[in-house]
Amino acid sequence: MSEASTEETAYTAGEIRTIALAVIAGIFFGGVATGVAFPTLPLLDKKLVISAVMLSFILSANRIARLLMNTPAGTIIDRYGARKPMIFGLFTQALAPFGYILGLNAPATVLGSVPGLGEVSLPGLVFVLSRLFWGVGSAFVFIGAFATITYVTTADNRGRWIGYMRGGQSLGFPTGLIVGGVLTDLATMETAFLAAGVLALIAGTIATLVLPNVHSGTDTRSAGLRELPSLLAGRPTVLLIGFGNFTVQFLWGGIILSTLARYANVYDLEIALLGAAGVSGVVMAVGVLTSGATTLGTSWISDRMNDRTLLTVPAFCSMAAGFLLIGYVPTIEALLVAIALVGGGMGVAAPALMAILGDLTPGDELGRMGGVYNVMGDIGLSLGPLVAIPAVDNWFGYQWTYVLCAALVTSCLLVVSAPLLRNPDVSTTGALEAD
Numbered sequence: 153m154s155e156a157s158t159e160e161t162a163y164t165a166g167e168i169r170t171i172a173l174a175v176i177a178g179i180f181f182g183g184v185a186t187g188v189a190f191p192t193l194p195l196l197d198k199k200l201v202i203s204a205v206m207l208s209f210i211l212s213a214n215r216i217a218r219l220l221m222n223t224p225a226g227t228i229i230d231r232y233g234a235r236k237p238m239i240f241g242l243f244t245q246a247l248a249p250f251g252y253i254l255g256l257n258a259p260a261t262v263l264g265s266v267p268g269l270g271e272v273s274l275p276g277l278v279f280v281l282s283r284l285f286w287g288v289g290s291a292f293v294f295i296g297a298f299a300t301i302t303y304v305t306t307a308d309n310r311g312r313w314i315g316y317m318r319g320g321q322s323l324g325f326p327t328g329l330i331v332g333g334v335l336t337d338l339a340t341m342e343t344a345f346l347a348a349g350v351l352a353l354i355a356g357t358i359a360t361l362v363l364p365n366v367h368s369g370t371d372t373r374s375a376g377l378r379e380l381p382s383l384l385a386g387r388p389t390v391l392l393i394g395f396g397n398f399t400v401q402f403l404w405g406g407i408i409l410s411t412l413a414r415y416a417n418v419y420d421l422e423i424a425l426l427g428a429a430g431v432s433g434v435v436m437a438v439g440v441l442t443s444g445a446t447t448l449g450t451s452w453i454s455d456r457m458n459d460r461t462l463l464t465v466p467a468f469c470s471m472a473a474g475f476l477l478i479g480y481v482p483t484i485e486a487l488l489v490a491i492a493l494v495g496g497g498m499g500v501a502a503p504a505l506m507a508i509l510g511d512l513t514p515g516d517e518l519g520r521m522g523g524v525y526n527v528m529g530d531i532g533l534s535l536g537p538l539v540a541i542p543a544v545d546n547w548f549g550y551q552w553t554y555v556l557c558a559a560l561v562t563s564c565l566l567v568v569s570a571p572l573l574r575n576p577d578v579s580t581t582g583a584l585e586a587d
Contacts, residue, residue, distance in 0.1 A: 187328020203270030217287025226523025241292030251282025315451020333433020394528030406536010439495030479554030
């Protein structure tokens with residue numbers, strides 16, 4: 153097993169805490185900014201004069217951009233360190249919400265028709281470009297955060313701090329979901345997007361002021377998506393971990409976030425005076441809060457287990473149960489319970505998989521392997537919105553779409569959990585003697 157922390161520098165508990173909190177602060181505000189914008193986006197097809205397919209493309213554009221940038225961003229971070237790329241990423245993300253405001257106020261001019269996408273309007277094009285900016289920035293933010301936390305920790309405390317990092321991101325996102333949904337219902341979409349842009353600028357400012365450069369970088373050649381097979385060839389376990397990340401992101405960030413507002417609208421689900429946007433914001437916030445809580449509550453457990461993979465078994469089962477409940481019981485009460493099950497399972501599985509990846513990755517490859525991991529997740533995030541709305545509207549309907557989601561996450565027990573449990577390198581990474 154290759155230990156991810158550098159052999160040349162050992163960080164004290166206080167130094168790890170300071171560095172990790174700086175990273176967590178940046179991604180927390182970035183998560184808030186992401187959440188503010190999301191409840192409104194699935195409802196904009198008529199306002200932007202675009203088709204449902206074009207709306208799906210807008211929802212996926214940031215994920216597609218990040219998919220293309222992940223491995224180059226990982227190479228840059230391995231070469232130059234994580235601080236400057238993370239700061240660049242946070243400020244680049246901040247451009248997107250201001251682009252949304254520009255798009256909402258652009259003339260509703262149809263520029264033409266694209267096969268497969270339908271009509272392309274000027275507001276729709278502005279939204280696509282804004283989402284692309286967000287995707288480029290987020291590649292540097294996510295991989296930089298993973299590399300920084302993993303580089304300064306060891307197998308004995310990595311699960312805890314990666315869990316805290318994921319928890320900070322998760323807790324920021326639902327805060328933004330609530331703010332975005334409520335601001336849209338009570339004020340305007342422009343107000344919600346303005347709040348998202350300001351919060352993203354705050355995230356970049358915090359990173360500029362306090363984020364240290366813990367890794368000066370190594371000389372490594374540039375990598376892109378074409379190099380992905382060669383990167384994976386020597387590390388087949390990364391492919392298993394990546395498939396787990398693909399499934400979690402496809403189902404949560406792709407299917408759930410893209411269809412929940414429409415689901416609430418179709419089944420006339422209400423909470424007090426809130427309509428579809430407000431309901432989706434509150435319900436998604438419950439799921440992400442549950443995810444953050446389970447992440448924070450179980451992250452220290454993985455450091456005390458002989459095999460972190462054991463945590464993925466109940467996590468995948470919980471997610472499957474949640475999707476079945478959404479499909480078969482379309483009430484607001486059942487939806488809240490189901491989202492808590494899905495979010496809770498994701499909150500346990502995602503940091504466990506990321507910690508396993510950190511355990512197996514040498515320090516000078518953290519950026520590239522983090523990029524590979526992110527590529528797999530972003531394939532799911534990009535594919536999810538592209539198929540989600542057509543699946544519920546045209547192909548399968550809501551019930552069968554969510555049943556198929558349950559089947560996919562159940563397959564991870566065979567494709568991810570079982571092989572990792574039999575892998576001797578993985579089974580010893582999380583061992584920690586009791587204090």
